[in-house]
Amino acid sequence: MTAGCAVAARRLTKHFGRGTGLLRAVDEVDLEVHAGESVAIVGASGCGKSTLLRLLGGLDLPTSGEVLIAGERVDRLSRRDRARLRRRAIGFVFQEFHLVPELTAAENVELPVLLAGGSAIGARKAAIRLLDRMGAADLAGRRPAALSGGERQKVAIARALVNEPLVVLADEPTGSLDSAATTEVLRLFGDLRTGGQTLVVVTHEGRVAGTSDRLVTMRDGALVSEARLTVGPAGGTGLGALAGLVGPAGLADPAGLAGRAEGDGAR
Numbered sequence: 001m002t003a004g005c006a007v008a009a010r011r012l013t014k015h016f017g018r019g020t021g022l023l024r025a026v027d028e029v030d031l032e033v034h035a036g037e038s039v040a041i042v043g044a045s046g047c048g049k050s051t052l053l054r055l056l057g058g059l060d061l062p063t064s065g066e067v068l069i070a071g072e073r074v075d076r077l078s079r080r081d082r083a084r085l086r087r088r089a090i091g092f093v094f095q096e097f098h099l100v101p102e103l104t105a106a107e108n109v110e111l112p113v114l115l116a117g118g119s120a121i122g123a124r125k126a127a128i129r130l131l132d133r134m135g136a137a138d139l140a141g142r143r144p145a146a147l148s149g150g151e152r153q154k155v156a157i158a159r160a161l162v163n164e165p166l167v168v169l170a171d172e173p174t175g176s177l178d179s180a181a182t183t184e185v186l187r188l189f190g191d192l193r194t195g196g197q198t199l200v201v202v203t204h205e206g207r208v209a210g211t212s213d214r215l216v217t218m219r220d221g222a223l224v225s226e227a228r229l230t231v232g233p234a235g236g237t238g239l240g241a242l243a244g245l246v247g248p249a250g251l252a253d254p255a256g257l258a259g260r261a262e263g264d265g266a267r
């Protein structure tokens with residue numbers, strides 16, 4: 001693992017099923033993400049993006065291969081130590097949000113702070129500040145059942161960011177958001193990187209992919225191409241205008257997109 005690397009995967013593999021039903025959901029993936037870097041993972045539905053993200057976050061164990069977070073071998077940790085590492089270093093935005101239904105939006109966001117040993121007052125302040133930044137302060141007292149999909153997603157993102165984790169792993173974080181909320185989330189993600197935090201985001205949205213530092217494309221469990229995106233003057237890449245390029249089937253034209261960036265070529 002290279003110095004300054006926040007997340008690394010080495011020959012990372014996850015199989016489901018066996019025999020003739022064997023599925024190589026993640027197949028010998030090598031990936032290094034540096035501290036302060038953002039990487040977008042794109043690809044067709046079912047190509048293994050969420051499975052890869054779950055492996056990187058220690059939520060699932062690989063069939064073989066290695067995962068390192070801040071130099072620590074996640075795949076070798078006990079379940080309890082993986083949970084501890086996740087609490088300390090990782091913020092996860094799930095596609096299905098996974099909010100605690102009995103808790104209000106603010107309480108959901110406070111949870112990681114409290115689990116990490118923070119004070120109730122500090123947790124409340126941090127939660128309200130983040131919800132406020134996302135234009136969602138008015139949701140604070142509502143339970144998930146009383147929130148729309150987009151509102152739940154905002155709460156889930158705030159919960160992932162509240163502890164200022166070393167690494168944020170986000171699975172389709174803007175899938176339920178309107179354009180204004182997406183802009184705010186992209187701004188928050190931009191702030192993360194300025195603060196040296198690392199972001200790995202699975203997305204179908206060209207606008208989200210286009211504001212990352214690096215774009216990797218998956219196909220059938222493997223990383224098949226990679227492009228480093230040039231950072232523009234406003235901190236974006238200028239590729240935001242390509243929103244829509246990444247459709248449900250993955251990148252419509254990875255070569256074209258790489259052509260607008262500094263393509264590293266296929267591996």
Ligand SMILES: Nc1ncnc2c1ncn2[C@@H]1O[C@H](COP(=O)(O)OP(=O)(O)OP(=O)(O)O)[C@@H](O)[C@H]1O
Binds near residue numbers: 017023043045048052
């Ligand atoms: N727990 C599981 N048991 C069996 N198969 C699984 C499991 N989780 C995922 N898979 C399969 O692994 C493959 C990759 O799934 P994954 O959810 O990682 O894809 P994805 O690229 O994230 O898809 P999408 O873009 O639709 O979210 C799929 O064929 C899926 O059906």
